[in-house]
Amino acid sequence: MSSICDRFEEVLTPYVGPAVAKMVLRGAARGVGKDADELEWGDVASLVENLRSLLEPVMSADAADAALAEAERRASL
Amino acid sequence: MIYKQNVAVVTARTWGVMVFGFLATALVYALIFLQVGGEDAALFWADVGETAIVGVMALVVIWSAFRFGRGEALRRNWLLIGMGVAMFAIGDLIWTYYEIFLGVEVPYPGLPDVFYLLEYPFVALGLTLAALAFRKLFDIRQPLAISALVVALLLAGAWVVLLGDMVLYTETALAERLLTAGYPIADMLLGFAPAFFMVLVVSRLGAGRIGWPWWWAAGGFLILAATDTAFAWLDWNEMYRSGHFIDAGWMLGHVFVGIAASLAVDVNTHRPTQGSRQP
Numbered sequence A: 001m002s003s004i005c006d007r008f009e010e011v012l013t014p015y016v017g018p019a020v021a022k023m024v025l026r027g028a029a030r031g032v033g034k035d036a037d038e039l040e041w042g043d044v045a046s047l048v049e050n051l052r053s054l055l056e057p058v059m060s061a062d063a064a065d066a067a068l069a070e071a072e073r074r075a076s077l
Numbered sequence B: 001m002i003y004k005q006n007v008a009v010v011t012a013r014t015w016g017v018m019v020f021g022f023l024a025t026a027l028v029y030a031l032i033f034l035q036v037g038g039e040d041a042a043l044f045w046a047d048v049g050e051t052a053i054v055g056v057m058a059l060v061v062i063w064s065a066f067r068f069g070r071g072e073a074l075r076r077n078w079l080l081i082g083m084g085v086a087m088f089a090i091g092d093l094i095w096t097y098y099e100i101f102l103g104v105e106v107p108y109p110g111l112p113d114v115f116y117l118l119e120y121p122f123v124a125l126g127l128t129l130a131a132l133a134f135r136k137l138f139d140i141r142q143p144l145a146i147s148a149l150v151v152a153l154l155l156a157g158a159w160v161v162l163l164g165d166m167v168l169y170t171e172t173a174l175a176e177r178l179l180t181a182g183y184p185i186a187d188m189l190l191g192f193a194p195a196f197f198m199v200l201v202v203s204r205l206g207a208g209r210i211g212w213p214w215w216w217a218a219g220g221f222l223i224l225a226a227t228d229t230a231f232a233w234l235d236w237n238e239m240y241r242s243g244h245f246i247d248a249g250w251m252l253g254h255v256f257v258g259i260a261a262s263l264a265v266d267v268n269t270h271r272p273t274q275g276s277r278q279p
Helices: A003-016 A017-031 A041-055 A061-076 B013-035 B041-066 B073-102 B111-136 B141-168 B174-205 B208-235 B248-267
Strands: none
Touching: A003 A041, A003 A061, A003 B208, A017 A041, A017 B041, A017 B174, A041 A061, B013 B041, B013 B248, B041 B073, B041 B248, B073 B111, B073 B248, B111 B174, B111 B208, B141 B174, B141 B208, B174 B208, B208 B248
8 A cells, every 4th residue: 555545544443443444545545546555645635535524424423523634634744 | 375354343332331320220230129228219329320321321322313414213212211211310310300309209190201101112113224224235024023023922912911900900090000910011012012022133144244233222121021021010010129230221221321322332333453454
């Protein structure tokens, strides 16, 4: 996986578990037309939007926003 | 330095709900079981104690629901579950009014049954919507099919062991027979089924923390469904007596649900922890 995908997976795993984190990332990456390991920094904004729509039915908006902001911040490092 | 993920922490509030719920349940059950103060006092503790514990848990669940933002799925789901628990508490309150304050036999079928039965649709809807919400994350058709199959088998088994006799026994009024059989049927279809479905769904999350509250909630409703069904069987076979250990089931099941709701607020609160690097 790309390091961007790894960073998102690190943040999502405590919330949804490792297997579902991988699955969700694959789904969100497909939404931007790529495989998870092909994600680049330019894809992050769209990836975050896709992840938000997947997570908000099962998480509070605050927690989803904070987790995704944290993942985005880590991916930028 | 290894980065530590921001973690949601189980708060003192949730520990408080847990300690209060378990201790209060143990205390009330001990007072009932040991018949402290005689039979009348035991009846008082059974009715008032259960009403108080379930009432507090209804408030905890409804309060927790309002911690989520307006329009959020979690608010709707927990509010539905909270309304269900509140219905049971109102049923208990009316039961207590008849039995303790008026000192008369509670009518059966009667007004308390209306509220007891109203818990089922609220809870079933809340739990089912919450479980279905995970469909965006992974395929939930298998858990849905398995839970439907298990419930169908349980209903068939219950018909052979209990429900057939209840429905076909003609020496009591039809309304009473239907209600007596209705409770275990509702327990299985609207209590056990959504709770088991939820267990199968959240098991996919492994240790993922957004699943934690749903384990507790499903556990609570499984306890309630088992308690109600066991009560129906014991009562039908004239084996139930006040102080039976299943008396604790209604309190314990609702305590689990109260803990679940408080925990849902905790795991959905984002808190930076030591070790988090600040931007």
